[in-house]
Amino acid sequence: MKLFSLFAIIVCLVQSSTLIASDQATPELFLKNGVTAHRGNSSEFPENTLPAFxxxxxxxxxxxxxxxxxxxxxxxxxTHDKTTKRVGDKSRTVAHSTYAELKTVDVATDFRKRHQKTKQECPFQQMPLLEDVLKLVKQQHRTRVSIQPKADCVKQAVALVKQLKMDPWVGFNDGSLTYMSQVKQLAPKIPVFWDRGANTDIDADIKIAKARGFEALVLNHQGITPEKIQKIKAAGLEPGAWTVNDPKLMKQLLKQGIERIYTDDPRLLLKLK
Structure with a gap:
């Protein structure tokens, strides 16, 4: 009887430790390959949908x-746009619509047409909630999710991340200095990938990024030069490029020292690394 009780206690302890571990992310387990799946794997599935993620x-x-x-x-x-016109079967302005209204839009419509797929091959997809994606990501400890706020919603997004205890799984990216600075004010440990244009002043950007505590500068690929990459690295920041789908350009950027590439085709990029 005592042996059985001891065994039961050990089982309970193991189960408890497993539950704790599943709710905590170990940084060493996260992948570090510099491949960001832009709007998910949007080359093979409708962008910004759960199947793509x-x-x-x-x-x-x-x-x-x-x-x-x-x-x-x-x-x-x-969702990426202010309206559902580009991706959906009907046009709704996101900020002027309720979620119940937006759920009726088939956001796989554009992808289905461009890839000449049937509804059976590419079924109806509704716009997901951020909470849906975060809970999906939290089920594993290899891939993290970078959030790009397209509206003034950083405070709400960070609050949800904290509510779900998902800080280790999350980063933020955007070109808005206001939004990215707000992330660091609310959650200093969450990494920020500051998106910059092709003709940005790289010296000024580096100074700002260092002052605000950002981790990376991600440049439009058309404006990348070896000199800019060297400057970013010398400042202790990660140099990245957006958005690259051409394999020749991927190879060129990797050879020049780019450490992170945003791509619609993560499978292709991973093959080249």
């Missing part, structure tokens, strides 16, 4: 990236 994780990108808006009824939704 699931695929980005499955193929082995170390980060998946998503875009964020706030609905009329205060829901944080994952």
């Amino acid at each position: 699931q695929s980005g994780i499955k193929v082995g990108a170390d980060w998946i990236e998503l875009d964020l808006f706030l609905t009329k009824d205060g829901k944080l939704v994952v």
